[in-house]
Amino acid sequence: MDASDASDASHTPDSPGTPRARSGRSGRFAVPVEAGGGSGPALVELDRRVAGCGACPRLVAWREEVARDKRAAFADWTYWGRPVPGFGPADARLLIVGLAPAAHGGNRTGRMFTGDRSGDVLYQALYDVGLASQPTAVSVDDGLELYGVRVTSPVHCAPPANRPTPGERDACRPWLVQELRLLRPTLRAVVVLGAFGWQAALPAFAAAGWVVPRPRPGFAHGTRVRLDGPQDGDGLDVFGCFHVSQRNTFTGRLTPEMLCDVLRKAAGAAGPE
Template sequence: MDSLADLDARIAGCAACPRLVDWREEVARTKRAAFADWTYWGRPVPGFGPAGARLLIVGLAPAAHGGNRTGRMFTGDRSGDVLYRALYDLGLASQPTSERPDDGLELYGVRVTAPVHCAPPANKPTPTERDTCRPWLVQELRLLRPTLRSVVVLGAFGWQAALPAFAEAGWTVPRPRPAFTHGTHVRLTAASAAIAASASDATAGSTGRATPAAADGLDLFGCFHVSQRNTFTGRLTAEMLREVLRTAATAAGLP
């Protein structure tokens, strides 16, 4: 796959996990009463955002009546309302809400994805489903690598799923693997550049210029998931979310 457009098309046609296929298609047939006039997407939901993104946001999986309905990550549900409002407040999205795939929403330098691309029953993918879906995230990371500079992972499940993907995509993940906490920050180096980095440290220190290895590093941030359980209880406030996104955007060189 040479482009994100090709990857997105391949993801949308995936049928690797029978339980998820059955569930997403059943939801698309039965629908929710409020969306009875909708034609549900009912397929795996690819990532959303520009190919040259500098900041990636990694969630958990599409919601049954959100992304599984609209075909776009984090649209059509209250979690998406919280996320896109925060991105809009920071100048990273063209509008504060998104309910339909044709509503004109644009993201500026940001892409949104998930380690599991199908809506799972009870919002709980199995470890096997998570691992089966991982190659899609690995390929997405590889395609974004020329521009990607920071990542915000929403929730512990996404964190546990994403760390192996970063390693497979060419970054060095510290050992022991860093634990998930809200606001945590981990710097990942490029595995292929680790030796070059140590060899060029002296030069970088004398010139003040970043080495190629440093430029290919990745700033990884943890954030509580924008689930209703977290936002309704105040575990994650709008300001807490904006602060993590603001810090990650700055690390990515976004305005």
């Protein structure tokens, strides 16, 4: 990220910003005008503000370093190098919550779970259960559509070693809370990937208006927790799933069948579009 871009990255969860689009691989347009893919103007504006956040100095420095130095395999890419907003329709009934963008995945492409091996597993599974238009996600202009599903994360910047600090998680939480509030009219189910996402998401659900049981339920693969909403009919079913990390998928801790099973159950709880 060059000096002119750095001026766009000073926004925080409480200050609006409108970052410029960046060029993609070999000069292709890398980030659509509506970065989150949603039809709701408020969610589109939120996505723009997320992409302009500069609240965490360590994460800003790391995402820019990665975007500048690149990986040899992606030398011809212009990395996104900013916070990565959510992806999917504004009227989604199902939300998938991950951890954070990958340094050479979302931090490169500008879209959640796009361009890395975790995304390969996730989008293949979404396609297999009928929630995505195609089984691959390689760039923001690859034509991928999600059906009634949105993908987001509690931390929007790529962290060193894939490990955000608790302070960075908490600093990013207002973005997730605002996103949940905008999705609340239609949102009926959530799949949370991994224990970190689970710990980050539960306080956000509470801040967005759902009632989280006390003591807070612990994370486990396949767990299902019902959260009451502020009004009748807007409760939320929250499912735990092992993260689609390479460590989990390569060792067989999370198999495609296990992931598809959770997604099918969550889609059933979310109901028809």
